[in-house]
Amino acid sequence: xxxxxxxxxxxxxxxxxxxxxxxxxxxxxxxxxxxxxxxxxxxxxxxxxxxxxxxxxxxxxxxxxxxxxxxxxxxxxxxxxxxxxxxxxxxxxxxxxxxxxxxxxxxxxxxxxxxxxxxxxxxxxxxxxxxxxxxxxxxxxxxxxxxxxxxxxxxxxxxxxxxxxxxxxxxxxxxxxxxxxxxxxxxxxxxxxxxxxxxxxxxxxxxxxxxx
Amino acid sequence: xxxxxxxxxxxxxxxxxxxxxxxxxxxxxxxxxxxxxxxxxxxxxxxxxxxxxxxxxxxxxxxxxxxxxxxxxxxxxxxxxxxxxxxxxxxxxxxxxxxxxxxxxxxxxxxxxxxxxxxxxxxxxxxxxxxxxx
Numbered sequence: 585x586x587x588x589x590x591x592x593x594x595x596x597x598x599x600x601x602x603x604x605x606x607x608x609x610x611x612x613x614x615x616x617x618x619x620x621x622x623x624x625x626x627x628x629x630x631x632x633x634x635x636x637x638x639x640x641x642x643x644x645x646x647x648x649x650x651x652x653x654x655x656x657x658x659x660x661x662x663x664x665x666x667x668x669x670x671x672x673x674x675x676x677x678x679x680x681x682x683x684x685x686x687x688x689x690x691x692x693x694x695x696x697x698x699x700x701x702x703x704x705x706x707x708x709x710x711x712x713x714x715x716x717x718x719x720x721x722x723x724x725x726x727x728x729x730x731x732x733x734x735x736x737x738x739x740x741x742x743x744x745x746x747x748x749x750x751x752x753x754x755x756x757x758x759x760x761x762x763x764x765x766x767x768x769x770x771x772x773x774x775x776x777x778x779x780x781x782x783x784x785x786x787x788x789x790x791x792x793x794x795x796x
Numbered sequence: 797x798x799x800x801x802x803x804x805x806x807x808x809x810x811x812x813x814x815x816x817x818x819x820x821x822x823x824x825x826x827x828x829x830x831x832x833x834x835x836x837x838x839x840x841x842x843x844x845x846x847x848x849x850x851x852x853x854x855x856x857x858x859x860x861x862x863x864x865x866x867x868x869x870x871x872x873x874x875x876x877x878x879x880x881x882x883x884x885x886x887x888x889x890x891x892x893x894x895x896x897x898x899x900x901x902x903x904x905x906x907x908x909x910x911x912x913x914x915x916x917x918x919x920x921x922x923x924x925x926x927x928x929x930x
Contacts, residue, residue: 678856730848
């Protein structure tokens with residue numbers, strides 16, 4: 585009986601801590617190899633203790649949408665419950681021979697390409713089901729890529745709150761200013777998802793974005 | 797889509813008047829038909845955001861079903877937004893009246909165009925080596 589009372593007491597306290605907008609769906613979008621899964625993994629590890637998916641240097645490692653339900657975000661006393669949606673990278677071209685250049689055999693490369701095309705379609709379909717989006721861009725790459733423009737244009741058309749994570753700032757040739765110049769209407773936060781650099785600032789921005 | 801015999805590059809101009817009366821599905825179909833012919837589309841104007849994403853979806857579906865098709869390279873050049881409220885209002889009004897035809901959209905087959913490098917003022921088309929075109 586005492587245990588039951590204590591259990592109810594703690595569950596009420598716990599529920600109160602995370603009350604507000606529950607299960608806000610945050611989508612991680614961007615071109616392949618920007619670091620979406622690495623960032624989703626970092627968040628999941630920080631708030632749930634478990635990673636979400638595998639990462640690889642070969643593009644299109646994530647070929648199916650991956651979820652983390654009930655991620656209890658707690659940053660400097662700010663609490664929120666998120667559902668994180670890690671999407672396959674959006675691309676306009678998928679060539680199995682590109683995978684072969686990364687060492688995959690032809691059969692394996694063709695299979696990966698087929699799955700990757702389906703993944704892109706799935707990512708786009710998921711735009712209807714997210715409440716806010718983190719666009720993850722590789723800060724070492726040219727941001728004026730049409731895929732980036734298309735993704736952000738679609739988010740604007742859907743009136744979704746957006747934050748841009750300029751990832752890989754640990755690399756020498758990262759250029760956050762170029763991303764800021766390409767997308768001046770959006771908040772750009774420079775991070776290194778791999779090493780957790782500047783992740784606190786990203787969490788602060790994500791919280792503010794989710795409150796919108 | 798065999799491009800091994802390709803020894804020239806065709807740019808097909810699509811004026812805004814050719815697509816303005818078409819619905820989204822017809823527009824995308826028209827553009828992809830040109831691309832599947834191994835030609836580079838030079839379109840006056842630009843697609844709506846949702847049409848661009850639909851173009852990507854349809855492209856992905858074609859990669860699986862059309863032999864040798866590896867996707868597209870896409871780039872859009874638009875004039876910079878004016879800093880002034882009056883300037884933006886004028887541009888917005890013009891777009892409402894005649895459509896968004898002050899942009900240029902370039903779409904090329906990935907088997908011909910290796911990469912489109914875009915910055916605010918120019919688009920650079922890097923072509924595939926002829927020997928590697930499929």
